[in-house]
Amino acid sequence: MPDFILDVQGLETTFKTPDGVVHAVNGVSFGLGEGETLGVVGESGCGKSVTMLSVMGLIPSPPGKIEAGKAFFAGQDLVKMSKEELRHVRGAQIAMIFQDPMTSLNPVLTIGKQLEEPLVLHIGMTKKQARERAAELLTMVGIPNAKDRLNDYPHQYSGGMRQRVMIAMALSCSPQILIADEPTTALDVTIQAQITDLVKRLRDELGMAIIWITHDLGVVAGLAQRVLVMYGGYIIEESPVRDLYANPTHPYTIGLLGSLPRVDEQQPTKLYSIEGQPPVLYEKPNACPFAPRCKWALEHCWQENPPLMGVGPEHRAACWVDTKTGRHR
Amino acid sequence: MSTNNNNNEVLLHVENLMMHFPIRRGVFQRQVGAVRAVDGVSFDVKRGETLGLVGESGCGKSTTGRTILQLYKPTAGEVEFDGVNLITLKGEQMRQMRRKIQMIFQDPYASLNPRMTVGQLVGEPLMVHSVATGAEINERVTHLLETVKLNPAFASRYPHEFSGGQRQRIGVARALALQPSFVICDEPISALDVSIQAQVVNLLEELQQQFNLTYLFIAHDLSMVKHISDRIAVMYLGVIVELATRDELHAKPLHPYTQALLSAVPIPDPIADSKRERIILKGDVPSPANPPSGCRFRTRCPIAEGICAESRPDFREIRPGHFVACFFAERYL
Numbered sequence: 270m271p272d273f274i275l276d277v278q279g280l281e282t283t284f285k286t287p288d289g290v291v292h293a294v295n296g297v298s299f300g301l302g303e304g305e306t307l308g309v310v311g312e313s314g315c316g317k318s319v320t321m322l323s324v325m326g327l328i329p330s331p332p333g334k335i336e337a338g339k340a341f342f343a344g345q346d347l348v349k350m351s352k353e354e355l356r357h358v359r360g361a362q363i364a365m366i367f368q369d370p371m372t373s374l375n376p377v378l379t380i381g382k383q384l385e386e387p388l389v390l391h392i393g394m395t396k397k398q399a400r401e402r403a404a405e406l407l408t409m410v411g412i413p414n415a416k417d418r419l420n421d422y423p424h425q426y427s428g429g430m431r432q433r434v435m436i437a438m439a440l441s442c443s444p445q446i447l448i449a450d451e452p453t454t455a456l457d458v459t460i461q462a463q464i465t466d467l468v469k470r471l472r473d474e475l476g477m478a479i480i481w482i483t484h485d486l487g488v489v490a491g492l493a494q495r496v497l498v499m500y501g502g503y504i505i506e507e508s509p510v511r512d513l514y515a516n517p518t519h520p521y522t523i524g525l526l527g528s529l530p531r532v533d534e535q536q537p538t539k540l541y542s543i544e545g546q547p548p549v550l551y552e553k554p555n556a557c558p559f560a561p562r563c564k565w566a567l568e569h570c571w572q573e574n575p576p577l578m579g580v581g582p583e584h585r586a587a588c589w590v591d592t593k594t595g596r597h598r
Numbered sequence: 599m600s601t602n603n604n605n606n607e608v609l610l611h612v613e614n615l616m617m618h619f620p621i622r623r624g625v626f627q628r629q630v631g632a633v634r635a636v637d638g639v640s641f642d643v644k645r646g647e648t649l650g651l652v653g654e655s656g657c658g659k660s661t662t663g664r665t666i667l668q669l670y671k672p673t674a675g676e677v678e679f680d681g682v683n684l685i686t687l688k689g690e691q692m693r694q695m696r697r698k699i700q701m702i703f704q705d706p707y708a709s710l711n712p713r714m715t716v717g718q719l720v721g722e723p724l725m726v727h728s729v730a731t732g733a734e735i736n737e738r739v740t741h742l743l744e745t746v747k748l749n750p751a752f753a754s755r756y757p758h759e760f761s762g763g764q765r766q767r768i769g770v771a772r773a774l775a776l777q778p779s780f781v782i783c784d785e786p787i788s789a790l791d792v793s794i795q796a797q798v799v800n801l802l803e804e805l806q807q808q809f810n811l812t813y814l815f816i817a818h819d820l821s822m823v824k825h826i827s828d829r830i831a832v833m834y835l836g837v838i839v840e841l842a843t844r845d846e847l848h849a850k851p852l853h854p855y856t857q858a859l860l861s862a863v864p865i866p867d868p869i870a871d872s873k874r875e876r877i878i879l880k881g882d883v884p885s886p887a888n889p890p891s892g893c894r895f896r897t898r899c900p901i902a903e904g905i906c907a908e909s910r911p912d913f914r915e916i917r918p919g920h921f922v923a924c925f926f927a928e929r930y931l
Binding site (some may be wrong): 312315427429430457458459460461462463464466484485487488490491510511514515524525526527528529530531532533534537539540541542543544546547597 | 633654655761763791792793794795797799800803818820821822824828848858859860861862863864865866867868869870871872876878879882883921
């Protein structure tokens with residue numbers, strides 16, 4: 270096993286709701302290598318965001334609760350840390366950007382004020398130094414006339430520019446890890462291309478590790494080195510990026526890839542569709558959570574939830590069935 | 599997708615359609631400007647085909663769809679459906695016409711009345727247009743729900759009991775209730791999860807075959823538009839910049855915006871993706887309240903020259919069936 274800068278083990282998170290306790294994350298383990306870009310893919314409700322929010326200590330509690338698990342960062346368990354200790358890690362060493370830049374920025378503070386805040390708090394810069402650094406950061410993410418635009422308010426920026434500001438803010442304290450939660454989902458494709466291009470450039474310049482959470486298998490293909498696919502609060506497949514797209518192994522991954530039309534396809538074929546819909550788990554399942562939607566499901570799938578099993582070099586999948594033969598593996 | 603469509607009869611003809619929304623200011627609400635949401639759009643939709651209308655947010659694609667249905671009163675232009683000019687139609691005549699033109703909306707959470715049961719929702723158009731009464735309505739509703747692959751026993755349930763994909767099926771059943779010939783699909787899948795999107799798209803394709811429907815499919819997702827459409831029109835800031843058959847548009851995009859848009863769509867394949875050359879556009883879409891002079895795209899265009907600021911390029915047929923609004927389109931032929 271290579272050294273991980275973030276090592277998550279057996280994470281479980283639940284939410285109390287009026288309908289019962291929802292098991293959002295059910296024992297998720299993964300590692301993040303230094304400078305690595307890890308894609309986390311799944312549909313809404315699969316637990317991808319909750320996993321990362323749990324690691325960052327950002328789950329509202331109640332109703333949320335981390336039931337079990339560890340998350341080691343620089344030798345320390347983030348799950349056990351006090352709020353105060355976590356505050357020093359968040360923003361400074363692990364930064365996060367969110368889907369909707371408008372709701373993540375404070376509408377009554379200028380962009381400059383919001384960019385300077387972490388610099389003063391985490392790095393201990395003076396106001397003047399922070400101001401200069403803020404202008405540099407805005408320039409770095411490609412906003413013209415950075416000095417003047419520091420005095421603008423978020424509503425004066427477009428959606429793409431706000432996301433650039435979020436990135437500038439996240440990178441301001443040179444974090445070792447950047448967690449990006451669907452950062453381009455709210456943006457148009459041409460703007461999405463600008464942002465992914467920017468992130469790639471900054472990654473190469475600054476060398477931070479990235480966790481990129483998305484539902485879009487297309488975005489991950491061009492960005493990540495390794496991908497986790499999540500379903501029903503479990504990691505159901507884990508693989509280096511090229512191998513995942515060349516040899517998808519879990520029936521869910523196969524289905525997801527088949528349901529995407531490709532802009533470079535020659536003859537449109539009928540899209541593969543996964544019948545049914547993703548589950549909401551009110552108890553930890555004893556069966557494979559995907560079994561009700563799976564066309565390969567065997568009897569064993571209904572009796573025991575499969576663990577992640579090696580299916581190739583660094584490629585693991587949680588499935589009892591070898592889909593090539595349709596038999597039990 | 600109806601590739602076996604060999605008649606070329608024009609079902610919908612749109613010419614120089616404009617929809618400007620006034621901007622009013624001051625005590626007297628005097629008009630001080632206009633948002634030029636749709637600013638001179640012309641295209642035909644042939645019977646039985648799917649025309650994809652694609653563009654980024656704010657480009658006017660949804661407004662175009664709504665203006666065709668006369669949900670907005672267009673500022674100028676012509677909309678001719680099956681030989682009838684919709685703009686001159688009044689009240690009852692237009693209402694009758696709407697039976698033939700239906701719409702499927704983007705947000706299945708907002709477009710269904712939460713206080714009505716599925717049966718009432720799907721039966722409502724039948725009642726409003728008095729095409730069925732009493733027990734016949736229930737019969738037709740059952741049949742419609744079966745058509746969109748929903749269990750007819752669900753007719754007594756309320757929308758909140760359904761998932762997004764199922765709700766969108768209810769929306770589809772409602773649109774089909776009056777047996778329309780033309781359906782405007784306004785981003786019907788963009789609110790749905792990936793695995794559910796394919797279900798709805800497959801359903802729309804099957805229904806098109808079954809009922810010989812004509813679609814105007816509005817979306818921002820170019821790969822999905824390419825999948826479902828026979829021809830594609832690309833919109834930017836209130837105008838159509840390029841219109842061609844699906845295959846031609848992808849093989850030979852002639853407008854710089856189409857080229858950039860195509861290159862920006864992520865491909866779910868790391869190897870193919872790494873081989874592509876990406877065109878990254880600079881900046882953002884300008885405001886439609888104050889669009890650039892001349893060519894709308896010139897402020898972000900990689901090949902813009904002086905002439906682009908001076909006059910607006912014609913939307914011209916550069917090859918049979920391939921229209922483009924760019925002075926330099928020949929370069930890419």
